Amino acid sequence: MNRLSLLLYLFCFSTLVGCYDRIELEQQSYVIAIGIDKTDEEGLVDVTFQIANPEVGSTPGGGGEGEEPKETVTLTGTDIISATTTANAFVSKELKLDHTKAIVISEELARSGEFLRVIQAATRTNQIRRGVQIIVTKEPAQEFLNNNKPKMETRPHKYYQLMLNRASEIGIIPDADVHRFFQITEGDADLFLAPYATTEIEEQKKGTTEDDYIAGNVPQQGGSSSQFMGSAVLKEGTMIDVLNGAETRIALTLDNTIELTDIYSTYKDPIKPKYRVAGSFGKKRNTEVNIDYKKNGTTKIDILVPFELEIFSVPSLVDYSRNEKNKEILRKSIEDELEENAKVLIKKSQEEYGSEPFYWSLYVRDNFKTVKEYEQADWNKKIFPTAEINIEYHLIKLEFGKAIDDTKLNEVRD
Amino acid sequence: MKKTRLKSRELFAIVVVVVGFKLADTTPAQYAQEGQNAFWLMPIISFLVIFPSFLLLMYLLKKYKDKNLIQLMMIILGRPLGTITGLVVFFIAYGLLIFDARNYADQTKLLYFPESPTPVILVIFLIVTFFGAKRGFQAIGTSTFVTLPYLKLSVFMLAVLIIQKVVWLRIFPIFGEGLGTILWEGAKRGATFSDLFIITIAYTAFKNGKTFSKGIYFGALFALFEIVFFFLLYTTLYDYNSIDKTAFPFHDITQYVNFGEFFTNVETFFMVFWLGAAFLRFIILVYLASWILGEVLYMDEFEPFILPLTFFIFPFSLLVENTILNELVWRNSLFIIATPIFILLPLILWVTAKAKGDLKKQ
Numbered sequence: 001m002n003r004l005s006l007l008l009y010l011f012c013f014s015t016l017v018g019c020y021d022r023i024e025l026e027q028q029s030y031v032i033a034i035g036i037d038k039t040d041e042e043g044l045v046d047v048t049f050q051i052a053n054p055e056v057g058s059t060p061g062g063g064g065e066g067e068e069p070k071e072t073v074t075l076t077g078t079d080i081i082s083a084t085t086t087a088n089a090f091v092s093k094e095l096k097l098d099h100t101k102a103i104v105i106s107e108e109l110a111r112s113g114e115f116l117r118v119i120q121a122a123t124r125t126n127q128i129r130r131g132v133q134i135i136v137t138k139e140p141a142q143e144f145l146n147n148n149k150p151k152m153e154t155r156p157h158k159y160y161q162l163m164l165n166r167a168s169e170i171g172i173i174p175d176a177d178v179h180r181f182f183q184i185t186e187g188d189a190d191l192f193l194a195p196y197a198t199t200e201i202e203e204q205k206k207g208t209t210e211d212d213y214i215a216g217n218v219p220q221q222g223g224s225s226s227q228f229m230g231s232a233v234l235k236e237g238t239m240i241d242v243l244n245g246a247e248t249r250i251a252l253t254l255d256n257t258i259e260l261t262d263i264y265s266t267y268k269d270p271i272k273p274k275y276r277v278a279g280s281f282g283k284k285r286n287t288e289v290n291i292d293y294k295k296n297g298t299t300k301i302d303i304l305v306p307f308e309l310e311i312f313s314v315p316s317l318v319d320y321s322r323n324e325k326n327k328e329i330l331r332k333s334i335e336d337e338l339e340e341n342a343k344v345l346i347k348k349s350q351e352e353y354g355s356e357p358f359y360w361s362l363y364v365r366d367n368f369k370t371v372k373e374y375e376q377a378d379w380n381k382k383i384f385p386t387a388e389i390n391i392e393y394h395l396i397k398l399e400f401g402k403a404i405d406d407t408k409l410n411e412v413r414d
Numbered sequence: 415m416k417k418t419r420l421k422s423r424e425l426f427a428i429v430v431v432v433v434g435f436k437l438a439d440t441t442p443a444q445y446a447q448e449g450q451n452a453f454w455l456m457p458i459i460s461f462l463v464i465f466p467s468f469l470l471l472m473y474l475l476k477k478y479k480d481k482n483l484i485q486l487m488m489i490i491l492g493r494p495l496g497t498i499t500g501l502v503v504f505f506i507a508y509g510l511l512i513f514d515a516r517n518y519a520d521q522t523k524l525l526y527f528p529e530s531p532t533p534v535i536l537v538i539f540l541i542v543t544f545f546g547a548k549r550g551f552q553a554i555g556t557s558t559f560v561t562l563p564y565l566k567l568s569v570f571m572l573a574v575l576i577i578q579k580v581v582w583l584r585i586f587p588i589f590g591e592g593l594g595t596i597l598w599e600g601a602k603r604g605a606t607f608s609d610l611f612i613i614t615i616a617y618t619a620f621k622n623g624k625t626f627s628k629g630i631y632f633g634a635l636f637a638l639f640e641i642v643f644f645f646l647l648y649t650t651l652y653d654y655n656s657i658d659k660t661a662f663p664f665h666d667i668t669q670y671v672n673f674g675e676f677f678t679n680v681e682t683f684f685m686v687f688w689l690g691a692a693f694l695r696f697i698i699l700v701y702l703a704s705w706i707l708g709e710v711l712y713m714d715e716f717e718p719f720i721l722p723l724t725f726f727i728f729p730f731s732l733l734v735e736n737t738i739l740n741e742l743v744w745r746n747s748l749f750i751i752a753t754p755i756f757i758l759l760p761l762i763l764w765v766t767a768k769a770k771g772d773l774k775k776q
Contacts, residue, residue: 187653371451
């Protein structure tokens with residue numbers, strides 16, 4: 001008996017080596033970004049893998065000097081997962097998608113509506129995580145990944161992580177992971193916003209404000225050639241439009257499911273309209289969305305956006321901080337300006353899109369007891385497009401930074 | 415079975431591991447097939463449906479001091495009938511065990527060891543279970559109690575991480591598929607809490623009835639709370655259209671969360687605790703199943719049953735073709751069959767006991 005249990009124990013040890021799933025680090029290569037493009041043939045897509053080279057940038061002067069930080073390969077296949085094995089025809093190691101940070105799709109593919117079919121694979125295997133970000137590019141994704149050569153963050157995983165985090169924090173692109181994509185697309189009521197990016201810098205538009213651009217026309221000199229700005233609007237998995245940075249930012253402030261940090265932006269100077277006032281916009285409280293649902297009739301939607309603003313630059317040198325009257329004028333003007341912009345976007349979504357990118361369908365749901373009733377009421381076809389929407393921005397706190405007053409320019413020049 | 419030195423707290427730990435673990439297997443997926451975004455309400459219904467019967471059983475056990483589940487049945491129903499009902503209880507307990515074994519082996523394979531064959535994972539799993547169960551009830555109880563805080567801490571951590579990503583408004587429309595569906599489908603799955611009945615086989619191992627009832631009631635309530643809370647998190651994270659498409663919501667969320675920017679891909683951390691809990695749960699259930707069989711067959715020693723019972727899980731659980739079939743068809747059917755049995759059993763016992771006049775004596 002003792003001998004038998006000894007044998008059993010020994011057998012247990014033999015299982016500990018884990019022969020089946022044992023794989024050395026050396027034998028795998030990590031895909032950081034996946035690009036998907038349309039091909040001429042239906043059912044086939046071009047898949048581009050951007051593979052990180054872990055030897056670069058990890059240890060100072062370590063092995064692999066002179067090697068590229070990443071390798072980008074493209075092949076044709078039916079889906080992402082099976083393409084990883086086909087890729088082994090010319091990539092020496094097993095491709096692992098566990099560390100993928102971004103899925104890049106071309107505008108062409110997004111507009112064709114094929115994207116949903118391709119991304120389905122992400123839910124069935126556990127290789128692609130729900131936290132992977134979706135990016136829509138103006139040019140083919142293959143081109144984007146090949147041209148994207150960051151100057152400072154040469155290690156690709158850090159690049160995508162930092163680039164996407166920062167840009168979505170300040171609201172010029174949305175935070176758009178696979179999880180959110182499925183929740184919104186399967187929910188079939190709202191619009192999904194995905195970051196819009198490009199490496200094709202075309203003619204540079206002279207915008208009026210700092211974020212009135214979409215990727216590709218942000219005036220830029222020097223630096224990396226890829227721009228992330230604005231968002232692609234996806235309705236039921238198909239791309240229908242592009243929002244610029246400013247519109248994206250409005251959409252994000254109206255959406256309570258997204259977290260924003262303080263946003264630096266400029267506003268009209270009400271007293272000297274030639275100049276603009278710069279400040280940081282903070283959304284500290286949730287936007288209040290009140291929906292008065294009427295089954296037969298016009299639904300009323302009241303929106304109240306409480307926000308804080310910290311002014312840090314008044315180039316016109318008008319005294320807004322101490323003069324109460326001026327302060328009121330400024331307050332009113334900023335609120336009006338924001339409301340104006342939001343109204344334009346809301347109108348556009350009601351008339352053009354027939355649905356909204358603010359995830360407001362959440363607020364109508366408590367009017368229904370069952371999913372069936374809710375689906376029959378049809379938020380994006382019947383309720384929202386005909387609703388009467390009032391929006392109000394409310395500035396709850398206006399601050400002026402740490403300086404009490406600006407330098408008196410005329411006195412200095414005297 | 416002689417008394418052990420186990421107290422209420424060990425029983426509490428056993429109940430929480432055995433019942434509460436259902437938040438992390440495929441039980442939520444089963445519920446979500448019917449209830450959509452209101453599926454978090456369904457375990458409450460299941461609990462309410464089965465709990466009165468359980469209270470009745472506890473009452474009977476108290477009346478007939480020092481008898482466990484099977485001994486109680488033997489005394490009240492007489493030997494032939496008692497043996498038959500005892501076997502029914504055993505087969506249900508063992509059947510659930512078989513489906514669960516396959517379920518856990520498949521989850522481990524799909525999520526962490528994609529290249530390993532299911533039988534190999536299952537064999538390793540069962541070997542560990544066998545050695546664990548052989549240590550006896552005292553050791554099982556103590557080790558469950560000792561590990562419980564760590565298991566719960568990991569689950570709590572996951573809840574904290576995921577709570578930032580949930581959208582609470584997704585619980586509306588509040589009744590999902592409709593109130594009728596929630597009530598009916600919830601009631602059908604009362605067997606989710608059938609393990610409570612199975613644990614009463616250990617009634618005699620504790621110092622007295624009070625110790626036992628204290629442990630099992632608190633454990634049951636805690637497990638219920640835990641299950642409902644996690645189901646609520648799943649609902650608000652996935653929304654009604656996606657929740658029924660996810661087979662392993664617990665593992666899906668462990669893959670989704672990160673500890674900040676630097677520590678990404680942390681699911682293996684949670685997997686360790688999950689696996690630990692799965693082993694414990696299995697060890698307990700195999701031990702209790704052997705105990706039931708031992709009592710039914712009037713054996714003085716039931717521990718020799720542990721080896722064959724653990725061994726036969728292997729061929730039986732491999733009979734089913736794939737996880738989806740295992741889960742949504744077979745396990746589900748067994749749940750639906752087992753529910754009325756567990757609801758009726760204490761009633762039959764009580765009515766018979768009343769008719770025989772046994773209850774008046776004390």
